Amino acid sequence: MGWCEALAIVSSKPCIEEVDSYRPSFILLMEMGEKMNKEALVVCSDKSTGIGITVWDLETGEQLLHIPTCAAAPHGLFCLRNQFIVASQSNRHGSFGGGSIFIWPLNKPQSPLRSYTLEAMGPISCTKDGLYIAGGAPSGNAYLWEVTSGRLLRTWHAHHKSLKCMVFSDDDSLLIFGCTDGIISVWSMISLVDVEDSGSSPSLLYYSSEHRSSITGLVTMSAGARSIFISSSLDGTCKVWELVSGRHLQTLVYPMSVTAIALHPLERHLFSGSADGNIFVNVLDIGAVEACFVTTEDQAFVLKVHNESITALTFSGFHLISASEDFTFCLWDTINRVVLRRFNNRKGAVTNMVVIKQSSLFPISNHQRVTHQFQVSLLQKYPQPSNPGKGMATFLSFPASHSEPPPTHFHGNNLLDHLISGSE
């Protein structure tokens, strides 16, 4: 008895230093607090890998970070979970018939994850939760990866022509492709990633070929209880669709090819950049009836500053950012329709812009390392047979609930319970 007790004491002695890794270091937070909510703009070009990725402070116009060697196709750059910049590399391995997708941790950009793909990747996109990445190739093939494991879940021939852009629906359950021949297709994620792939449910929900030229942009929004997406095309129109049924709701006609679109965060205004550098602003009024609106240049709702084709549009807060073939990009005050700041990217025209939080650029000290983070793996080149016995790596419950209360039936003093059992 005594021996066992002694053992118990001895064994509990060498206590591991328990570092509470969840407690953020408040001093650091205070210092960073100012910069926390500021946004930064990540830009890159598709012309030459030498241009690389540049991160700009929008307020001061300072260059915050430069990552060399990157050239991403249009719609080939996004920010994953506010922590990683992901870009498909154009022209890089094209000659060998393969492509690559690079993933840079924002706080440690020196060491990207280089994943090599079977084909060169054009547009890529990820779900809002950052769990899946989709990529489209010039051949019309589409790829779907699981980020945590890097597993290539599915490859399929989605279109006959080159894929131009893609976007996930707001609830991540549908995937929308736009093709160079003007065809739009909508796919169900659930059946795309079905492990059993029984073929019982077709993945393609519907496709539409109403656009007569290449799709240049896709955005999703919700109007009331209805999910909607808007497509822009070189044929000079933007079309509004009901997401699930594929019903065409509205067409906006422009005098020029539409090369980029963006939605105002309040989803009331649509900004369409055209091939001549003008940006048209339309008020979205989506009714139940099919409608067609013609937008002309002499209307008041035009933002003019660029003199060449618009390549990308995005929003930082309520400020519009437009990039153009003329090697510049501008920050707009959309209410007064004035340019707040004009940036010059001397090396080449910006084709991709992503707005990120400046805070994600800070190197994370050991103290505040968030342990509840999904890992990011190399994206696999070939699909692997699914191993049914293998599990799925995950975190159980959110970090917020780390200090969960004990289950109710253990709560408090069970004194009364025992009193009752005692008096029996």
Add this chain to the structure above:
Amino acid sequence: MARFDQLENMYDLGLKPVMLRSLIRQYLPAENHPLNLNNSCFELPSLVSIVQTHCLLSELDSQSIDPKLINTWKSAVDDWLGCLLSLLSSDLSDKCWVGICLLGVTCQECSNQRFLSSYSIWLNKLLSYIQPPADSQLVKIASCTSLADLLTRLARFPEVKKDGNLLAGKLVQPVLKLLNEDNVEAVWEGAANLLYALIAFFPASIHHYYDKVQLMVAGTGRSFFGGWGVKVLEKEDIGVMAYFLGFLNVEAAIASKILSGKYSTKTLKKLGYCLVLLPKAKGDKDSWSLMMQKFLISINDHLNEAFQGVEEEAKSDEARRLLVPPGKDLPLPLGGASFKGTSSGRLPTATISTLMFCCCKMLTSSYPVQVTVPVRSMLALVERLLRVDGSLPHTMLPFMTSVQQELICSELPVLHAYSLELLIAIIKGMRRQLLPHSAYIVRVVTRYFKRCSLPELRIKLYSIIRMLLVSMGVGIAIYLAPDVIENVSNDLNSLGGEDIETSPANTGPATGALPQLSNRKRKHGAKTGSLEEKQDAPSPKVGESNTHQMTPITVKMAALDTLEVLLTVGAASKSESWRSSIDSLLMKTAINSCKRGWGNLESNIFLPHESASVWADFQFSSLRALLASFLAPARTRPPYLSQGLELFRR
């Protein structure tokens, strides 16, 4: 002595020491006075409640308080503790028991300073009551509870964590001994409480212990089989090691209780919870997966036995294959003892359901590191359970007796309920990551929907569908909509609601059946009559007109809630085919639900209270669903808008 006329009001701090002293005088028996246990059983709760409400032990310390008062209060608390300690040292177990209970309360209530200065003394005191010379069960239980309180409080002071671990380490062995050697269920429950506090707050204490045990086990194996000449083991050594091997493993101690399946569900669940927390004591990836795998294998083994004759052999082989991938070693069975099969005559439902409860808890409680969840095998388990409905496959017909079939049929509802719980836990635990499996889940759920008719299970199923819809969005609505619409229409169209509405006398049996059912589920240890009950559910009073199956109002509520979510999430999804019929059905239901006036009106006093509130909930659900149907996008104007607005206006 403080003069009473000087007290301001009931918040006056000066009152506290005075009250405490009079409580001591009034309730705590002096050393040489006998204690009337019966009296104190009734007095103790009131004593505790006075102490707690007035914070009599808190010894508030601040500048504004008169130092004299502080001293008075301190000495009063000193006296209180003195009394408790003298009770504790009493030879009479009932006095001792009172002292232990109150010490537990003191652990919760006393000031930080006092707690920190004396917790180790208290812990050692209490410890002595759960160790061998102690024989009173009541005292053991009370000490376990008080120790659990003490540890819970202690865990709040990070600065004494090291010391806490050291002290807590002392408790591990006695607690396990209680579990292993005592044979009173209430003691185990107390031990489970304490073990929970140990694992939850001082994992390191178990952790070191755990490792040590494993080291010993490994060492034993080596010296036994490896080198004969290295060391001849002393007899005591072997004895000690056997002791370790056989009894002291925490997991084994708990698992053996669960696997025996003999005790009340509440105790089993508590023990199960400790088992769930055990991997956390180590906190690494593999412990979690190993424990999960052990649970699943154990469930599987039990099911193989239970389902003999009601499912094809191939099913159990398949489940096995999923659990243990080819080429991998089988882990040690849960608790170290291999599955032996239970004595025939009863099904191991209690064990299976506790193990499934454990799986659920494993999935829904947080874990410090990323773990690998065997999603596929868990889903396969759910599917396997839901597939068995008590019917006999043709090949099995000659081997089953009706008694066997009856036995399994009576237990199946509980098992089905737990597999739905497990499915819920999987959805909650995996969230969006479940996407690759959601098509499979849809298949399982829709297949089960067609056959599931127990109200309680249907309600669960509806809630699963709501979870899926909310978490997976419109993508899953496309697949679920046809089945949901079909089932909801059946449920809402069936009799039941109308009956209740026309003849209030029938409300009792129809609505009352459900709460009863769900209670029954929890204490299925005795006898589960869910199936029989289901057959009784259509009230015989309705009698002859009973051509449709009655749908209890709670099921209708679940159906309405589900419809509301479906309309909100996926109304745009190719809904033309069903929208108009659903809209009219919702209108009809809402009108029916409002015919009898509002649920919370006083006029309902003639009905039993419960049914009135159920009715009000039903009304609420039907109106909400109606609202969703008005708001959901459609090509045409809602046809029943004016009618509906009329209802809302009222």
